[in-house]
Amino acid sequence: MRNQPYVMRDPTAEISPILRERLAPCKDLSTATIGLLSISKERSDEFLDSVAKSLSDGGLSVLRFRKPTYTRPAPEAIIQEMVERCDVAIVGLAD
Amino acid sequence: MEFLVVVKRNCETCQMVEPVLASLKASLPLTLYSQDDPKFPEEAGGARDDRGLEESWRREIEVVPTVIRIEDGNEVERTEGWDRAEWERITGQGGLGAGLPDFKPGCGSRSAEFGMPERLSLQFGGMHLASREVEVCEMEDPMEVAYDRGWTDGLPIIPPTDLRITRMLSGTKRKSDEIIGLIPPNLAECTIEKVAISAVMAGCRPEYMPVVLAVVEAALKPQFSMHGLLATLGFAGPVVIVNGPITKRIGMNSKGNALGQGNRANAAIGRTLQLLIRNMGGGIPQEIDRSVLGNPGKYTFCFAEDEDDEDWVPLNVARGAKPGTSTVTLFHGDGVQGCVAWHSRTPEEVSRSLAMSLLSVCHPKVCQWSKAMLVLCPDHYKIFQQHGWGRHELEAGLRDALKRPGHDLIRGAHGVSEGIDPTRAEEIVDKFHEEDGLLVVRAGGKGAGQSAIIGGWPAQRKVDEIKIVSEEVGT
Numbered sequence: 401m402r403n404q405p406y407v408m409r410d411p412t413a414e415i416s417p418i419l420r421e422r423l424a425p426c427k428d429l430s431t432a433t434i435g436l437l438s439i440s441k442e443r444s445d446e447f448l449d450s451v452a453k454s455l456s457d458g459g460l461s462v463l464r465f466r467k468p469t470y471t472r473p474a475p476e477a478i479i480q481e482m483v484e485r486c487d488v489a490i491v492g493l494a495d
Numbered sequence: 496m497e498f499l500v501v502v503k504r505n506c507e508t509c510q511m512v513e514p515v516l517a518s519l520k521a522s523l524p525l526t527l528y529s530q531d532d533p534k535f536p537e538e539a540g541g542a543r544d545d546r547g548l549e550e551s552w553r554r555e556i557e558v559v560p561t562v563i564r565i566e567d568g569n570e571v572e573r574t575e576g577w578d579r580a581e582w583e584r585i586t587g588q589g590g591l592g593a594g595l596p597d598f599k600p601g602c603g604s605r606s607a608e609f610g611m612p613e614r615l616s617l618q619f620g621g622m623h624l625a626s627r628e629v630e631v632c633e634m635e636d637p638m639e640v641a642y643d644r645g646w647t648d649g650l651p652i653i654p655p656t657d658l659r660i661t662r663m664l665s666g667t668k669r670k671s672d673e674i675i676g677l678i679p680p681n682l683a684e685c686t687i688e689k690v691a692i693s694a695v696m697a698g699c700r701p702e703y704m705p706v707v708l709a710v711v712e713a714a715l716k717p718q719f720s721m722h723g724l725l726a727t728l729g730f731a732g733p734v735v736i737v738n739g740p741i742t743k744r745i746g747m748n749s750k751g752n753a754l755g756q757g758n759r760a761n762a763a764i765g766r767t768l769q770l771l772i773r774n775m776g777g778g779i780p781q782e783i784d785r786s787v788l789g790n791p792g793k794y795t796f797c798f799a800e801d802e803d804d805e806d807w808v809p810l811n812v813a814r815g816a817k818p819g820t821s822t823v824t825l826f827h828g829d830g831v832q833g834c835v836a837w838h839s840r841t842p843e844e845v846s847r848s849l850a851m852s853l854l855s856v857c858h859p860k861v862c863q864w865s866k867a868m869l870v871l872c873p874d875h876y877k878i879f880q881q882h883g884w885g886r887h888e889l890e891a892g893l894r895d896a897l898k899r900p901g902h903d904l905i906r907g908a909h910g911v912s913e914g915i916d917p918t919r920a921e922e923i924v925d926k927f928h929e930e931d932g933l934l935v936v937r938a939g940g941k942g943a944g945q946s947a948i949i950g951g952w953p954a955q956r957k958v959d960e961i962k963i964v965s966e967e968v969g970t
Contacts, residue, residue, distance in 0.1 A: 408655050409655050
């Protein structure tokens with residue numbers, strides 16, 4: 401997109417670190433809805449089925465999602481649905 | 496003693512004086528610098544290469560040719576353009592430029608072209624910015640980085656790059672590292688540089704900076720209570736009214752749609768204050784900003800008063816400023832409520848109509864809590880003016896029309912538990928405090944009798960603690 405480094409100056413009082421903080425981890429999983437996203441890689445379902453089972457057996461609430469292909473980023477609609485319905489997401493990223 | 500001359504080939508005057516430069520070079524310790532072509536002037540054997548403009552910037556060259564006499568390493572005199580008498584006086588050489596006219600103005604220096612002084616100042620160390628650098632990687636969009644970091648009010652910002660900040664700082668004579676004050680709610684020390692960064696992000700031009708700085712100074716006065724205004728559950732935010740000649744110099748809108756969108760100065764000056772409070776002060780909605788609903792003016796709310804009618808005493812003059820001074824006034828205001836009064840033809844009728852609408856500010860039965868601002872439209876003002884009513888008569892007429900019997904207003908009256916203390920049932924009660932309770936300003940376009948009411952902040956009932964503030968626009 402551009403060859404030169406692009407630098408902005410910080411408009412804040414600089415009281416937080418320059419790297420953005422991660423979201424705080426979910427404090428109480430027992431009331432959270434956990435979303436499992438399959439990236440549609442071969443056999444990921446088997447792995448996620450077993451993850452879902454162990455979570456459900458522990459009394460946790462699980463929802464399943466799938467993006468059409470691992471070769472492209474997840475469609476916005478799937479991301480939005482997960483944001484709307486889940487408190488925590490687990491993504492099966494690789495083989 | 497030595498001499499220094501700065502020239503460029505792309506300048507008729509420099510070309511004209513080429514033989515003069517050659518003869519001076521032959522007889523004096525003279526150094527030539529060329530801004531565009533070091534081979535020029537050929538007759539003098541060329542010049543030192545100043546295409547990078549460092550020498551021109553350090554010498555503050557504004558015109559080419561410029562001749563400078565240097566003694567003991569210090570500049571003692573200079574002349575710009577071609578002026579035979581001056582060149583002869585400064586160089587001590589007679590008979591220069593035989594056959595040339597006595598005088599020919601020079602051309603602009605490349606180092607003084609638009610935007611160059613700031614660029615060169617950054618490049619050669621004249622400007623040092625202290626704020627932390629945030630690098631945007633190649634695949635990222637600076638706008639999205641700004642959103643992700645929480646720097647925006649929800650609308651896009653202009654990315655605050657060094658060049659833009661330096662240009663913004665050229666709009667004020669104040670030093671970039673001067674502390675202007677502590678920005679609430681976090682009471683963060685704020686430099687002029689941080690104000691300039693917010694001004695860039697908000698979309699200001701450098702010439703707005705004196706107004707922006709006055710707005711920030713006013714907002715930081717303890718009696719304005721910016722902290723409380725930010726943290727309130729109420730609707731209000733800072734409303735900025737700008738008075739005086741600066742409003743025309745920077746192109747502010749005081750006419751049609753003055754309270755609305757479409758004017759860069761109105762929009763960007765108000766937004767700068769809000770971005771500063773968000774980013775420097777940490778005033779984030781649903782965090783320290785506890786407003787139940789807010790109002791759209793919390794993006795930006797800034798306009799100029801219409802001072803074109805000499806009969807009208809502008810707000811700043813009414814509040815003690817000398818006529819002709821440029822001033823900002825900050826009011827704690829909600830959104831806009833219209834008063835549509837098309838059929839009134841006498842000043843008494845219009846003031847009664849306006850008063851009826853003003854009575855609903857805060858709550859129709861509550862008195863001397865929120866203050867209010869009335870933005871008087873031209874069609875309403877014309878009726879007052881035709882009958883000889885100026886600011887004084889208008890304010891007095893409104894005050895009369897805003898009095899009501901206490902028994903209508905006490906708690907429980909008309910089946911409504913809001914209201915004034917029952918002990919005041921026999922009083923005639925003013926809607927607003929006498930001092931600063933109702934600010935009247937003029938703005939707007941012609942076409943219909945519809946003035947605007949900007950309701951105030953209920954905390955204004957603490958009249959000794961919370962005040963409307965004004966600040967003169969400096970440099």
